[in-house]
Amino acid sequence: MNNSELNNQVGTVMHKDAFVIGQTSLQAAGDVLPFVVTPEGGSVHTFEETLERPLQLKQATILHTAKDLIAYVTRFADSDSMVFVDVLGGKIQAVLDFHQAEKVAGYGANAYQRHCKHTAHFIVSKTPEFEKVVANSGRKMSQMDFALFLEDVMPYVNQPAAAELYEIVNTLQAKTNIDFKSGTRTDNGQVSLTYNENIEASAGRQGNLNIPEQIVFGIQVHRGGEHYALPARFRYRIKDGNIALWYDLDQLEKAIEKSMEDTVTYIREGKTVFNNDDTETALPGVPSFVTILEGSVNI
Structure with a gap:
């Protein structure tokens, strides 16, 4: 028998022995994880699903x-x-x-x-109402679009008062056939817009529209969080009798940061909420x- 034949015979015997061991021996890694080694390729097959509990929590x-x-x-x-x-x-x-x-x-x-x-x-x-207010900041709107926007966000406006804001919206919606002439800032912190109302068969009628210099939104920044005052500066531009109206939010990042800080404080320390029946409920933190x-x- 030459060396080649001898090696083949030894290999066959070893293969058979490994096959028997692989088929008959169920071993355990560290007495915890059962496994079997199969002869072909020397693969290791574990049976973690047979354990009462997984070895690692994922x-x-x-x-x-x-x-x-x-x-x-x-x-x-x-x-x-x-x-x-x-x-x-x-x-x-x-x-x-x-x-x-x-x-x-x-x-x-x-x-x-x-x-x-x-x-x-x-x-x-973030709440949908907050994202809406942020998305429209700096967007120049026509007279009618600005009126519709104010009407839509009216529940989230703290200043000016609802009655004053409603009057502004009604005026913007009703006075559509007008030419704006100028705008001035008054001593009481408002913007007075001067316009001429175009009336058929007449010389027209002059009027003024007063809009506050600042709008303050009282809005919930994050879902489940507190409400915060979010100031916005009123802006306008008059060109050829037409007016563009918009607002620019002020201190936006501070409102987001304050809302997050309050959320983290709640997670760390808990908080007290007031119920509709004037009772209090203490919510724990971590x-x-x-x-x-x-x-x-x-x-």
């Missing part, structure tokens, strides 16, 4: 309100759980199995690593042992 949950995020974190958090807040991005991310902050012998570090695979995400979405940081983490 769960990414998306919550839609701060209240639900608090409830989820409260249920699963431990003393090493972390919450990361992106204020301007409106994103909050909780990592419930974050690294343990403790001395590790032989590592020379203060972090005992964990998988960081159990997360909860909350995107603090457990005090959960660390909250401004930032983000890539996992």
